[in-house]
Amino acid sequence: MSARPLAPAAILRDAGLSALVAFGLFVALIGLRLVPTDNGLALEQRWRALLAIVGAVFVGRLLMLGWRAWRPAGAPTPRVLAESIRRSARWVAPLFLLLALALPLFAGRYVIDVGILVLTYVMLGWGLNIVVGLAGLLDLGYVAFYAVGAYSYALFSTTFHFGFWTTLPVAGLLAGLWGVLLGFPVLRLRGDYLAIVTLAFGEIIRVVLINWTSFTGGPNGVSDIPRPTLFGLKFNGSGDPDTFAAFFGVDYSITQRFVFLYYVILGLALLTNWVSLRLRRLPLGRAWEALREDEIACRALGINVTVTKLTAFAIGATFGGFAGAFFATRQGFVSPESFTFIESALVLAIVVLGGLGSQLGVALAALVMIGGTELFRDFAEYRMLVFGIALVVMMVLRPRGLVSGRVPSVSLGKPKEIAADLVAQGRG
């Protein structure tokens, strides 16, 4: 990271070596492509593509090192950029809130739809932030609770015809209950053992969802999930008196439903945010942070470590369940495909990228990662590739995330921000 500037000859040499490595990496996998034919496999040759990528690596490396060597004084480094984000947090957060509230007034259906998606991940990120960011417990299976929430809502609403607003709390509670059930046996495990066991739980739930066909519908999932209603008013174009359009005497447009869904998820996300912020300033949240800092010291102070961890797990799971229920009602259909490990990884990446424990950072990270990959929608094939590269690059540039300082939960005088390098990330 803190590479010293190189002389031109050394830069050229380094770029040449990089190109050589790139040639080695890509000669077989890009230069040749396996094509199934009638009698076995054949190889298609693509030397031009290979040449292009090796050349790109050479030029890219040249530019990168050149930039480092002759960077104009005062050009913003990632560190400076992040500093300015941090300092401007005071007005950035309200500004974002205002923008989020006003978005449906000026945006079209597509943007609102992307907004819904981003907000779903903001909410998931804030939920997981309680577990990972505050309590320092590494959960790689958060998607399990998302799935429990989604399927609870799907099954309750299709089997018993419960409405969205009655099923939502039920879905959250069930997810929270699962959090306790799964958490109880595993929370005495530490660090990466906890990580792999939570990952395992995520996979177990997915496998069960796929195979327990009579209950979950198997790989086909559950469809025809009722859409949410506004005090009993439906969003459709049937013209019935109990539809939103007929009741308010406006013309029906599908955008109305999107706007409604948008505000529902915005409300849910803000609820998550409010509860997290509030808990942080209360003994429970402070105990979570203390646990992240030093579990042994917590025990010596008489804090019941298991119960404290369980509450973090359960509350995080509850919010995951809410988000899952929302997901189910938005899609109108759920299937196990939506709940793969990659979802857990995505949410965790948002939390870490945002800066552990930082609410604003998580929101920014969700916007960048989800909104950003949405830009690549037309290049669907490359979308995940770009996403992965972005993940690595952002982590290398900002290992502590976008917004990394910690604001004290209580103070005698004016609270001073605590530098990130003092704050632990937890071993649990």
Next chain:
Amino acid sequence: MQTKAGVLVAYALQQLINGVTLGMIYGLIAVGYTMVYGIIGMINFAHGDVFMIGAFLSLIGLTLLAGFGMTSVPLALAISLAAACAIAALYGWTVERIAYRPLRGSFRLAPLISAIGMSIVLQNFVQVSQGARDLNLQPLIPGGMAIFEENGFVVQLSWMQVVISIVTLALLAVFTWLVTKTPLGRAMRACEQDLKMASLLGIDTDRTISLTFVIGAILATVAGMLFLLYYGSINFFIGFSAGVKAFTAAVLGGIGSLPGAVLGGLAIGLIESFWSGYASVPYKNVAAFSVLVIVLIFMPSGLLGRSDVEKV
């Protein structure tokens, strides 16, 4: 009655053979996880994808040699394995160099996320460059022997299974020798004990860590080729489930312990094979993961792991 018991024994024996074979492949991948974890304490999520890349490189090599008209199967296997290992080693080295080394000594979660990112990159890179379809290879090492037959049930030991066992055991022997007897192995063990101290004592830790990734990638490539030959079908996604299970194996055996990785691999292979044989195929992963959870609850450091006594 006699023959019925005989069939049961034969059936169990067949599951045992299949389980051990599968377990060997998991073990080879698990060694890579456990080595990296032992030295720099991170879960190298991209390791499963290096295994997948190893399998693809092997298939490309074999197809290329077949295209050149090579008819000797052993020679083709040897050449393509060597080439695949060389290129996959470069992948292992590059991944460490660009995604992990800048984060060394950083916070625990940063390398983990970077590793997940790298795993996504490798997976999608292969999907984009080689397509998403399953690619099939007709069996190169066909046949086998019947160990015994009981009332119509034949216990089969295929030559492929023999090859897998021999290759794995030979490789593990070489690897054990490397770790216990060579200067490189000594450097690796020193880095595992205390990275900072090792560096103060003049060990080139960067080089040692790079070599650890290179060795891990080579073992994974061998596993990838064996997987390709055994199942005859690969796609860009095989790295995920094999990787997760190999990592599970490493944790089960006690992460950081090399014999533990092999033992854990065998355990996972056996659980999967017996569960598929006696209970239900779809739930074999659930069985493997459940065993992991249960073992960890009672033995929090895995089967052979050093128990991590909290220093107060």
Next chain:
Amino acid sequence: MTAPLLSVEHLTMRFGGLTAVSALSFAARANQITAVIGPNGAGKTTVFNCITGFYRPTSGTIQLHHPEGSSYALQSLAGHLIARRAKVARTFQNIRLFAGMTVLENLMVAQHNTLMPNVVSGLLAVFGLGGYRHTQKLAIEKATTWLEAVGLIGRADDPAGSLPYGQQRRLEIARAMCTDPALLCLDEPAAGLNPRESDELSELLIRIRGGGCSILLIEHDMGVVMRISDHVVVLDHGKKISDGTPAEVRADPKVIAAYLGEGDEDETPADAEEAA
């Protein structure tokens, strides 16, 4: 004679084949400072870890009798209950503060059980229910009192990890005191302190004893031990070799032999006497 607050009977702790503490018995009386001394590796910290629940003893009992009558068998009490119910607080040889939290937050975490008697009340507080505001005010007051007592009031809003070493030691003691302990166990509180800081520490401990809290102390700084202890227990190789007032222990030939046999790094009690 005051009644024993803590009585350790036949305490044995084995790790595999190694016996760290063997059939140790001693008592610590209420309103006294009891010091446990001994050469490195004598098993002092192991005894501490048994008392505070971090190790389960192989055999033996550890009884704590509160002056008002309740008593606790510490060897079988769950780790966090030793602090919560039996009111035994401790510090650590290598300081364990919540480095990324402020000094004040450290003291607030110590009052966790007062602030949040159970999870339900903790969750109700989210909605402003359960009279939390008042308890919080009291907790801040108590924290302030202790910050003044240890001279850290000016650093209340600084992260604990940014304090110099001596201040971190004092903060850890203040944090332990915020749990309202009956017995305060200090693991080498004077380690790494300069002479002036050691003197301040001695005064602080005497004040804490004056406030009605008994102290169990592991210490290598014989100056501190001899000056403030009411009672000294000497361990060597996991066994008790002497037990008595500082003067008695200092004169015990077995103690001198143990220290001289150990050699270099530790001051002998006799040296300390001359130095004092």
